Amino acid sequence: MSTGNTSSSPATIAQLLTGMALFGTATPLSKIVGAHFSIFTASCLRMVIASVVLAPFVWFATDRFANAKRSDWWVIAAISAFGMVGFTATMLYGMRLTTGVIGSTIMSATPAVTAIAAVVFFGAAMNWRKAGALALGVAGIAIINLFRGGGGGQGGDALLLGAALVGAAICMEAAYTLLSRKLSAGISSLETTLAASLLAIPLFVVLALLFDAHPFAFGRANTFGLGALAFWGAATGGLAPVIWYTGVRKAPGALAAGAMAIMPITALVMSYVLLGEAFRWVHLAGFGLVFAGLLLMIVENTKGEDNG
Template sequence: MVLVGANVGVAKLLAEALPIPMIACLRCLLACLVLWPLARVMEGRVRPRPAALRNLGLQALFGTVLYNAGLLAGLRLTTALEGGLVLATLPAVVAFGSALWLRERLGARQWAAAALAVVGMAVITIARLGAGGGGHALGNLLVFGGVMGEAAYVLLAKRLAGQVPVVTASFWMQAFSAALLVPLSLPWVGAAAALAEPRLAGLLVFHSLTASVLCLLLWYAGLRQVPAGTAGIFTTLLPASAAVVAVVVLGEQFTPVHGLGFLLMGASLLLATWPGRGRG
């Protein structure tokens, strides 16, 4: 989640220079070039069952296409700092999905933590609307649409956990993602000339190797050990790294509104992860 947060700032820089479908497509193709030989070396020839492939295809649709479309389009209108804060509502959305779809039982503290995360997003969005920052508000809402896609991906990945080896599952998800994105990228193929700039090409490679390779491997491995609701809570770590990159690298301004949003998100994480009494 720290790497995902750091990539919010990287995605904003890429979205300012390249078409959104192309960024996502090239990211997935680069990831496949790394994951395919890695899967063969580490896990051998694995043939996932049709049901597992359907699950991975849906993960690609929601976790890559919808998430990237919402995130990258939103970051064209809002700041990386606020985009990271909006992404911090992911624990709430995952918690609700875990309870409704996976039938995971959530305690009162988990529901309260999810509510705090929602309030945190509402604070920054309402503040923007009140200040006449319509562009930021719309951007924040687009990023939240990406959150919905990412939450669906988390829940689908949890259902698949343990059925397909980690690297193989990561490869197939990226392969399905690339297949979905190639047709959408063709109208802007000429824009790839911008990658002749070493800095932009380097950002794309970093974005692909971290967001589409390392993050996936860590996430799939972690989901084998913890419930989806618990995994969702740790996505609250995302806005912290997003904020560091936004302020230190992109030079964005940290305001009292952002401070209040972080306070609410931090309270959400603390409330959700504080050890309960009477449990060993």
């Protein structure tokens, strides 16, 4: 996604790190939002808030879909279904049941899952780095789930179901990434994100009316919950893509890949800060294995950039 005129200036580095840090807060925020709002109501509001934030940037900084092809809209519809509706709903349901630490650890395996999905569905080349990253991710997630000690307010089966749902969410995220590769060069990442968010809104309205016990009811949410929802939508759904994609357009591939390491660290730290979860040494063991897998994927991405 970067251009030929790359930059490693402090401003570019700050954009990459800030974008990834904002993305990382989404995991603990999902748990807070899921505790205060009905699932599909919260998801719909996130898409609305994100769209409001994204719209001015798309209007002033892009060609406003002028170069989009008809095939692009079918891809965007699939991105909306998987990457917006599927991801957000499974993430909220999963984070209701599991802990922020477990959720953050599982989300850290997203690059490895995406790489394996590319091998399975798109015929990408397999190598030891991709296989090793997935193996480390599975091992780290297993360690945290098997030796978690106390719960996060849920029983063992609920925690495992929550972990499975977060795992489903990263599969949805992988689908988002892989489907984005099918878009033509005429549509930008910001245009894609806005269009997919807008398409998701009516779907979430229908789902909220059908399945939420109290659709679009906010009386039970306190100020903390409302603030978490607003930040979740505006920062992680709106500003984070703008800041990240702005930096990626200018950054060398190796720098952009390396910045990915900030997201899981932010998610883990904010799980302790925002959710008040107790630190356990097993967290470091499990997270360390998954993070090592992420570093392998960063190396893989860097090598791919160099070879390209």
